[in-house]
Amino acid sequence: MPKIFFDQVSKSYGAVEVLPPFDLTLEDGEFTVLVGPSGCGKSTTLRMLAGLETLSNGEIYFDDRAISKLEPKERDLAMVFQDYALYPHMNIAKNMSFALRLARVSKSEIDEKVLRVAKMLNIAHLLDRKPAELSGGQRQRVAMGRALVRDAGTFLFDEPLSNLDAKLRGKMRAELAEMRDTIDKNMVYVTHDQVEAMTLGDRIVVMSDGYIQQQGTPEALFKHPVNKFVAGFIGSPTMNFLDADLVEERGLTWVRGDGFMLPLSDETGKRMADAKNRNVTVGIRPSSFLTDASNGAPMELKVVVSEYLGAQSVLITRCSETDVVVETQSAQPLQTGSVQIFGVKTDEIMVFEKSSGRRL
Amino acid sequence: MQTANVNRLTPYLFLAPAGIIMAVALLYPIGYMIYASFLDWNPSQRIGEAEFIGLRNYLNLLGDAAFRESFWVTLKFAAIVVTVEMLLGVGLALLLDRNIRGMSLLRTLFILPMMIAPVVVGLMWRYMYHPTVGIFNRTLKSLGLEPIPWLSDGNWAFASVIIADIWQWTPFIFILSLAALQSLPQSAMEASRIDGATGWQQIIHIKLPLMMPVLIVTLLLRLIDAFKVLEVILVLTNGGPGLSTEILSLRISRTASEFRELGEAAAMSNVLLILLMILTFAMFAYSKAVEIRTARLRAAAEETAI
Numbered sequence: 001m002p003k004i005f006f007d008q009v010s011k012s013y014g015a016v017e018v019l020p021p022f023d024l025t026l027e028d029g030e031f032t033v034l035v036g037p038s039g040c041g042k043s044t045t046l047r048m049l050a051g052l053e054t055l056s057n058g059e060i061y062f063d064d065r066a067i068s069k070l071e072p073k074e075r076d077l078a079m080v081f082q083d084y085a086l087y088p089h090m091n092i093a094k095n096m097s098f099a100l101r102l103a104r105v106s107k108s109e110i111d112e113k114v115l116r117v118a119k120m121l122n123i124a125h126l127l128d129r130k131p132a133e134l135s136g137g138q139r140q141r142v143a144m145g146r147a148l149v150r151d152a153g154t155f156l157f158d159e160p161l162s163n164l165d166a167k168l169r170g171k172m173r174a175e176l177a178e179m180r181d182t183i184d185k186n187m188v189y190v191t192h193d194q195v196e197a198m199t200l201g202d203r204i205v206v207m208s209d210g211y212i213q214q215q216g217t218p219e220a221l222f223k224h225p226v227n228k229f230v231a232g233f234i235g236s237p238t239m240n241f242l243d244a245d246l247v248e249e250r251g252l253t254w255v256r257g258d259g260f261m262l263p264l265s266d267e268t269g270k271r272m273a274d275a276k277n278r279n280v281t282v283g284i285r286p287s288s289f290l291t292d293a294s295n296g297a298p299m300e301l302k303v304v305v306s307e308y309l310g311a312q313s314v315l316i317t318r319c320s321e322t323d324v325v326v327e328t329q330s331a332q333p334l335q336t337g338s339v340q341i342f343g344v345k346t347d348e349i350m351v352f353e354k355s356s357g358r359r360l
Numbered sequence: 361m362q363t364a365n366v367n368r369l370t371p372y373l374f375l376a377p378a379g380i381i382m383a384v385a386l387l388y389p390i391g392y393m394i395y396a397s398f399l400d401w402n403p404s405q406r407i408g409e410a411e412f413i414g415l416r417n418y419l420n421l422l423g424d425a426a427f428r429e430s431f432w433v434t435l436k437f438a439a440i441v442v443t444v445e446m447l448l449g450v451g452l453a454l455l456l457d458r459n460i461r462g463m464s465l466l467r468t469l470f471i472l473p474m475m476i477a478p479v480v481v482g483l484m485w486r487y488m489y490h491p492t493v494g495i496f497n498r499t500l501k502s503l504g505l506e507p508i509p510w511l512s513d514g515n516w517a518f519a520s521v522i523i524a525d526i527w528q529w530t531p532f533i534f535i536l537s538l539a540a541l542q543s544l545p546q547s548a549m550e551a552s553r554i555d556g557a558t559g560w561q562q563i564i565h566i567k568l569p570l571m572m573p574v575l576i577v578t579l580l581l582r583l584i585d586a587f588k589v590l591e592v593i594l595v596l597t598n599g600g601p602g603l604s605t606e607i608l609s610l611r612i613s614r615t616a617s618e619f620r621e622l623g624e625a626a627a628m629s630n631v632l633l634i635l636l637m638i639l640t641f642a643m644f645a646y647s648k649a650v651e652i653r654t655a656r657l658r659a660a661a662e663e664t665a666i
Contacts, residue, residue, distance in 0.1 A: 050554060051553075051554075052554075071553070072554045073554065073556030077554065078554065079550075081547045081551060084547075085547035085548050085550065086551075087548055087551070087552070087569075087570075088545075088548070088570065089569040089570060089572070098552070098557075098565070099556050102555060102556045102557055102561060129657060129661075130654065132654045133654055133661060134661050135658070135661040146551075146555075150555075
């Protein structure tokens, strides 16, 4: 399996530059997830890798081999499409074996491979059906199976789960995660769903507006986002952002906003020392709140909506004019309309430059 | 109570005009024709005066060598023109299904012939086929070749009407094929590229099979049209020389107007109608069966869904 390297690759449609030049390395055997909102260029990146789109500039290398001029079939890859892209007129066995038949693999070998993959994906009983005769989830599996039968070096997934309903999506996501560990291949996975990205990726590449915002392990992105976009995109429920000013008082650095004043941890505070602009955006994850105010910096919030989910509750609260989402572990539903004092874990507070969104 | 009744009647009220037009414009003439085919009727009689002779018109047809010849000419004509037109039309569509500058102009030019009135097409080709001043024979002559008896020899005349028909109707298949091609699922094409299909393999394994439903309907439409063709041949050869180009519709028209056998002509029309209806129903039944099977299996799959 090759190491894949994008060298100053860019893409324009006419005068419109959708992807400014970028570098990106996908390590051998890694499960890489390209994630971002729609229109961020993640699918275009994948399609350039697949050979379905041309590059406007730059080059893609598989190890040391330049591949941007090669036909898709010469790149040793298999792809799963968002709408599955099954061949409607062929039965499932024919769909899965199409590439092998074109490659003139012997019939016995084809039958054996198709059956093995079909059994693995639990679709062996569907082999003589047509795609239109299958449910969405089954079609999804067939699309997956068609890619697996190929035994290619690199697997590409273009939003493979987005056409499924929520329950099925969760199930397929778990199966994919399991498959990821048993199959030692390069996998490149495009999605707009950060949960999929977090659960599947060895490495996540967050994209927005054609730029790579940050790449790293799920943990690194969650704990150390480089800017407000990544911080807001990764994590569910999403991070709360509040406008504030930096102030020095009693030997500590504080963030003071409309209705709250929170101290920063020493480590964060030190980094603020050279911040020229004192206007900042404070980011607090919903999970950084504690119902017990004595364990953190106190913050007064009015509970507006309480979504009681059993083991935990998601509260929508209001701090002055701004909505703040709070995730609590308490088994007790909180009274809607009441004003509560929550504790904020000060070492989890993030501070972003207000103008650029850059993390301070 | 009354409002409920009126409400229930509303849809029928809206359908009524269409129903009446259907009855007057379609069912009445067909019924009239079917009835007439059981009569020994010549144009000087009113229909009520004609003698009822049961199936004798149909039996006469079986023994009528000229009718059988005409039937055979029609079958030959339809089979040849539709085959050639399908091959050319689909081939052109596959060739021109791409984005090159000027392609839309080219496509428009390609479909011009079918917009010309058939009588005009007939006249145009008759002049081109003219033995001495026609473009074909003049060209042959200037090349030092023998002139061809385009319309005066039986075999050549048959070939000539076929050429004219192909010229006029290939565009019809071309535009329908092109529309089918352009509405094919793009991702299936891309998947086949990733699976390693070459251009030819894409055409054979993916494009043609996926176009098939449209192609079948197109084929059927052209077949029906080819069985009914009249004007071009009427103008070009009027069925001659001999009976070499006398297709069924010409025979019917001559039986009615020249031989003054309205009942016989009606019987011929009915034979043609039955033939076309069998073709059409077979096609509908087939596609319906496929549809039902697919829906059933899919419903079963959704029920036991994973």
